[in-house]
Amino acid sequence: MKRSYLFISILLMLFANFGAQAQWKKEKALEDTKIWRYDIECEGIAKQGAKLVKVWSYSKNPKHAIASSMRNAVHGVIFKGYAGGGQGCTSFQPLVNDPSVEEKYKEFFDEFFAEGGEYLKYVSAATDGSIGPGDRLKVSKREYKIGAVVTVMSDQLRKRLEKENIIKSLTSGF
Amino acid sequence: MKQPKLILCLLAIFSITISFGQAKKPTLMVVPSDAWCVQNGYTLTFDDQGSTKKIPDYKRAFQENTEVLQVISQINGMMADRGFPLKNMESAIKTLESNSAEDNLRQSKESGSGISESPIDELKKAAKADIIIQLTWTINKTGPKKSINFNLQGLDSYTDKQIATATGTGAPSFSAETPVLLSEAVLSHMDNFTASLQSHFDDMFENGREIIVRIQKWDDWDGDLETEYGGEELGVVIEDWLQANTVKGRFNTTDMTENMALFEQVRIPLYNDKGNALDANRYVKELGKFLSSAPYNIPNKPVMKGLGRATIILGHK
Numbered sequence: 001m002k003r004s005y006l007f008i009s010i011l012l013m014l015f016a017n018f019g020a021q022a023q024w025k026k027e028k029a030l031e032d033t034k035i036w037r038y039d040i041e042c043e044g045i046a047k048q049g050a051k052l053v054k055v056w057s058y059s060k061n062p063k064h065a066i067a068s069s070m071r072n073a074v075h076g077v078i079f080k081g082y083a084g085g086g087q088g089c090t091s092f093q094p095l096v097n098d099p100s101v102e103e104k105y106k107e108f109f110d111e112f113f114a115e116g117g118e119y120l121k122y123v124s125a126a127t128d129g130s131i132g133p134g135d136r137l138k139v140s141k142r143e144y145k146i147g148a149v150v151t152v153m154s155d156q157l158r159k160r161l162e163k164e165n166i167i168k169s170l171t172s173g174f
Numbered sequence: 175m176k177q178p179k180l181i182l183c184l185l186a187i188f189s190i191t192i193s194f195g196q197a198k199k200p201t202l203m204v205v206p207s208d209a210w211c212v213q214n215g216y217t218l219t220f221d222d223q224g225s226t227k228k229i230p231d232y233k234r235a236f237q238e239n240t241e242v243l244q245v246i247s248q249i250n251g252m253m254a255d256r257g258f259p260l261k262n263m264e265s266a267i268k269t270l271e272s273n274s275a276e277d278n279l280r281q282s283k284e285s286g287s288g289i290s291e292s293p294i295d296e297l298k299k300a301a302k303a304d305i306i307i308q309l310t311w312t313i314n315k316t317g318p319k320k321s322i323n324f325n326l327q328g329l330d331s332y333t334d335k336q337i338a339t340a341t342g343t344g345a346p347s348f349s350a351e352t353p354v355l356l357s358e359a360v361l362s363h364m365d366n367f368t369a370s371l372q373s374h375f376d377d378m379f380e381n382g383r384e385i386i387v388r389i390q391k392w393d394d395w396d397g398d399l400e401t402e403y404g405g406e407e408l409g410v411v412i413e414d415w416l417q418a419n420t421v422k423g424r425f426n427t428t429d430m431t432e433n434m435a436l437f438e439q440v441r442i443p444l445y446n447d448k449g450n451a452l453d454a455n456r457y458v459k460e461l462g463k464f465l466s467s468a469p470y471n472i473p474n475k476p477v478m479k480g481l482g483r484a485t486i487i488l489g490h491k
Contacts, residue, residue, distance in 0.1 A: 045345075045358045048252070088345030090362045093369045147316075152364070155255070170372055171257035173379050174199035 004172075032157055038069075040076035042089030043126070049155030051077055051092065052126060054147050062136060062144045069148035074119040077152045078161070095158050097169055105166050122157045197379070198451045198481055202253065203261040203303035204246045207234055207310040207327075214239065232301075236264040244353055245309060245408055247325040249326075256368055266301035275337045276301065303339075304481045307367075311359065314343070315350060317443070321346040324359035326367050328374070332454070332482030333384055337374040339368035382421030382441035385454040386483040387461070389435040395489025398432040403470055409435055415464055416440060419457075458484035 038058040046052035055073045055098060061063035076082065081094035096102070102109055112118050126149040135147030162169045192405070211217055211230035216239070218231045227464035235242055241265075250260045272472060277289045308327040313320060321344050328338030344355055389412060391398060399409040406414075409430050417423045424441040442457045450456070455478035465472045465488070475487045 027477075048361055084342065086345065088358055090342050090361055090366055092365060130448050135336070168372070168376070169257060170368060170375070171195050171199070173375070 007093050036072065036079075037073055038072040038076065038102060040073065040080055040082045042082050042085055042087070042092065042096070043149050044087040044089065046151055049153060051152045051154045052149065053077070053082065053152060056135075056145050056147045058139070058143060058145050060142050062146055065087070065144055065146035066131065069124045069146065070125070070150055071113055071119055072122050073148075073150045074157065075113065077154050077157060095154070095161055101166060105164070106163060113155050118160075120151045122155075124162070125149075126151045184248060197383075198453050200304035200481060201261050202258060202305045202307060202328075203266065203301070204249050204307045205263055206232065206242055206261050206311055207308045207325075207365050210310045211235060213312070227364075228323060232263060233267055236267075241353060241356060242309075245311070248357060249307065249309075249364065252360070252364045253290075253368075260307070261301075263301055265284050267275075270299055270301060280300065290311075300478065302331065305329065306331055307338075313355075316346070317349050318345045320348075320350070320352070320353070320355065322355045322359045324356075324363055326363055328367065329372055330384070330482060331478055332386055333386075338367055338370040339462070340364070340370070367369070379444065381424065382443050383438050383453070383482065385442055385457065385482045387416070387437040387440050387454070387458060388426075388483075389434055390485060390487045391433055391488055391491035397472065397488070399435055399449065400432045407471070408472075411470070412461070412465075415461060419460070453481040454478060454484040462486055 008159075037058050041054050041056075043052045043054045053073055053076065055069045055074050055076060057065040057069045059068070076094075077092075078095050078144040079099070081092045084091040131146060131148060137147075139145045158167065161167045162172075186230065206216075208230050211232070211294075212228060213258045214235070216231045217228040217234035219226055219228050221227075241294055246262070246264075250262065253260050271435070277291070280289050281287065306329045308329055310325040310327075312323045314323055323343045325341040326339065327336055327341075329335070330337050336456060342359075342363065344359045344362065350358075388400065389409075397408070399407065399412075401408050403411055411434060412435065416425045419442075421441040421443055423435050424439065426439045427435065428438045429436040442452055442454070444452060455476065458476045458478070462474045462476045464470075465486070472488050475489045475491045477485045477487065479485075
């Protein structure tokens with residue numbers, strides 16, 4: 001009887017530990033990319049209303065970098081923009097021109113970019129989540145730089161921000 | 175009984191706020207550039223006192239070139255999606271033609287009189303918009319490789335300034351058809367174009383609408399811009415009025431003689447004191463009222479040209 005109690009207790013402790021570890025991993029992934037350290041570049045011409053971009057995310061764990069690439073891509077389209085280049089790419093100005101906006105609407109953006117947040121509605125993996133052989137780079141002893149190609153629905157994202165009055169629409173004032 | 179009154183009052187205040195809060199919205203129209211029309215042979219040639227001149231034949235371009243229709247349609251669609259549907263030039267030309275035919279046939283039921291039309295009215299019958307989006311593209315060919323050089327220019331019809339732009343060369347392709355390359359060019363450039371247009375509108379809301387004001391006089395008026403009123407020449411009086419009635423006193427006196435004055439970069443407020451939306455016509459009418467009142471007592475005729483250009487002719491109506 002005592003043995004079975006002991007067994008159940010160990011089992012419960014193990015489950016609790018797994019749960020805590022999964023939560024810790026998620027937090028770690030967020031922590032790693034919290035300072036929005038990423039590079040964004042155009043990857044080609046997407047369908048109307050979307051942007052095809054490659055996001056280079058940095059992390060000690062390659063899995064964290066892949067997980068955060070979608071969040072970084074949406075952040076990049078909103079706040080960073082990108083330069084033009086090959087594949088017919090033209091430069092893209094960020095949806096928000098004023099850097100202070102991120103701080104001003106902190107509450108909205110914190111919620112928007114939270115784990116499983118609304119940002120996921122506006123982004124999808126363009127290559128089924130697979131990373132190209134040349135897009136997995138070890139930049140230092142303990143850090144990786146991972147390039148993921150994603151599609152960001154820039155028009156829908158712009159309309160969402162217009163709805164929140166974070167950016168002005170072309171017709172505002174008329 | 176009190177509640178419906180309150181609701182009515184609130185509704186009235188709301189509708190006034192809505193109507194006062196709107197600036198006059200400019201119209202936009204995509205027009206193939208002169209360079210594109212000449213390169214593709216869509217021109218009319220005429221002899222102008224010995225020198226041969228070419229002018230774009232837009233009607234033939236729209237009837238014969240499907241690529242131009244595709245590009246314009248795609249731009250129109252994308253602008254409509256941004257809440258800014260454009261005027262369609264092909265339809266505008268057709269409407270002008272049908273209006274003209276109707277006007278020629280129209281007669282009064284009582285007197286049999288036709289529609290009154292001066293030569294100026296005739297001249298003003300043209301497809302126009304406040305902002306012209308001038309479109310040019312060229313196809314570059316290197317062996318089997320093709321690429322498209324694409325140029326969109328947003329031009330203010332009144333100040334002649336380029337207020338928005340998007341230009342660049344697309345990726346070269348061995349296999350893609352020209353319409354596909356054109357479609358890609360529009361897709362890749364429209365965001366930049368609307369972003370620069372947005373900057374122009376932001377500037378307009380902050381610093382006022384930029385217009386051009388011309389002052390002229392009728393030949394038979396005995397005064398001129400050098401006539402003195404209270405020790406000041408009329409030209410200086412008008413400059414002082416503009417100084418007081420422009421946003422941050424911004425305007426340039428480009429030209430001034432005894433017979434005419436030209437003021438450019440005149441930044442007018444978007445709304446007048448009553449909260450009504452202001453354009454060049456209303457603005458110049460206010461200047462006209464000022465000049466026709468004491469001590470100047472100069473009758474005048476304001477003449478408008480769209481949202482951004484107006485002229486006052488001094489002497490009489």
